[in-house]
Amino acid sequence: MTSVLSAYATARSSRSWPRDRIERHQQTLWRQMPLDDYPALKAFAGQKLSDLPIVDVADYRARFAAFNRHGLTQAAATAAAQAAEAGHPGELPDGLRAGFSTGTSGTQRGVFVTSPQERSTYMGSLLGKLMSPADLLTTQRVALCLRAGNDLYRPAIGPRVGFFPLTPDHGPLVEAIADFKPQVLIAPPQVLLSLAEAGKPAGCRRIFYGAEALNDTERAFITERLGARPDPIYQATEGFLGAPCRLGTLHLNEDSLIIERDDLGGGTFRPIVTDLKRRTQAVVRLRLDDVLWEMRCACGSRHAAVKPVCGRVQDAWTVDGRTTVWPDGIENEVAPHIAPSRRWIATQYHDRVTVACPDAGDAATIHERLNYFGVRTVEVPYDPALDFPKRRHVRRVS
Incomplete structure (x- = not known):
């Protein structure tokens, strides 16, 4: 409980820290990082962060054992995560627990391992970023929709949270969440859109x-139908990276992270993440595949503000052989012209763009909108399996 309260207090108070205090705090935590404990990093002990190599996600996951201090293999962690998803304890030595990411980055599903201390710190930070003390006192039911019903964090949360496993058929899931009558709801957009289409649950505060x-069209639809604005949480296999302020702007969690920028031009960047508090698995100068946009926010926080993740760098389209168009640029051209809850996928190959969606009328509209980019479009059958467990409207296959 002490870890939860301490992390909660830091998450709340750091919103008002000036920028120089944030940076001093980061450097203090960096000096405490036990790089000697990790085979991949021990040669860099005592060095400045900028002296360490940048690691991409695929390499990081392939060298799983080299980045954790317990010598755990990826096979052992994967087996424990699979057991947890099946409802079994899935425990590892020393109280460690394993879990999976919601989707994939590249071809390999991400697996992570946490200690009891880290789980408590995570929950304290999450609650601090999302809920005020008044919210904690008055909120009785929180619905959390995950890829699977893993109880990884249940001891740190308590009984007020209902876990709802993500399923391909959203009908029973919508009814289960509505029957729970949550005051706070955390779920992937695909679930929120199904809930909005059904017009329930009613009474959600957050x-x-x-x-x-x-996209903006979907966000407006959910807000109108459910009566509350959906705000972004930036969470990845590699950690809790960002949370919204009172205005709904996503701010990076710089009270526990250092996030460097791999500049992509035009205000966009790939984040290079160093988690200053995780110890079981070291996350040091890990370059993610996400595309972020710098922005300004009037809330007063000095934590960096960014637009919500607009897609993966691998899914950027190339137009006219030279112009890069990020996934949100494609979505913003298409989304306002079809119903927000409709499924569709546009995939660029080297010589064409395929369009897949269940509705023929939507397909015609999407073809028309994509003409703006001067690409050749071809209609293909829609496969629902491509939209589960992670939905991506815009893709690229090299």
């Missing part, structure tokens, strides 16, 4: 989304 991109 709604948060993560794991997938949500």
Whole structure:
């Protein structure tokens, strides 16, 4: 409980820290990082962060054992995570627990391992970023929709949270969440859209989304139908990276992270993440595949503000052989012209763009809108399996 309260207090108070205090805090935590404990990093002990190599996600996951201090293999962690998803304890030595990400980055599903201390710190930070003390006192039911019903964090949360496993058929899931009558709801956009289409649950005070991109048209539809604005949470296999302020702007969690920028031009960047508090698995200068946009926010926080993740760098389209168009640029051209809850996928190959959706009328509209980019479009059958467990409207296959 002490870890939860301490992390909660830091998450709340750090919103008002000036920028120089944030940076001093980061450097203090960096000096406490036990790099000697990790085979991949021990040669860099005592060095400045900028002296360490940048690691991409695929390499990081392939060298799983080299980045954790317990010598755990990826096979052992994967087996424990699979057991947890099946409802079994899935425990590892020393109280460690394993879990999976909601989707994939590249071809390999991400697995992570946490200690009891880290789980408590995570929950304290999450609650501090999302809920005020008054919210904690008055909120009785929080609905959390995950890829699977893993009880990884249940001891740190308590009984007020209902876990709802993500399923391909959203009908029973919508009814289960509505029957729970949550006051706070955290779910992927695909679930929020199904709930909005059904017009329930009623009475949600706060709604948060993560794991997938949500375009402006979809966000407005959910707000209108459910009566609360969905705000972004930036969560990845590699950690809790960002949370919304009172205005709904996503701010990076710089009270526990250092996030460097791999500049992509035009205000966009790939985040290079160093988690200053995780110890079981070291996350040091890990370059993610997400595309972020710098922005300004009037809330007063000095934590960096960014637009919600607009897609993966691998899914950027190339137009006219030279112009890069990020996934949100494609979505913003298409989304206002079809119903927000409709499924569709546009995939660029080297010589064409395929369009897949269940509705023929939507397909014609999407073809018309994509003409703006001067690409050749071809209609293909829609496969619902491509939209589960992670939905991506815009893709690229090299």
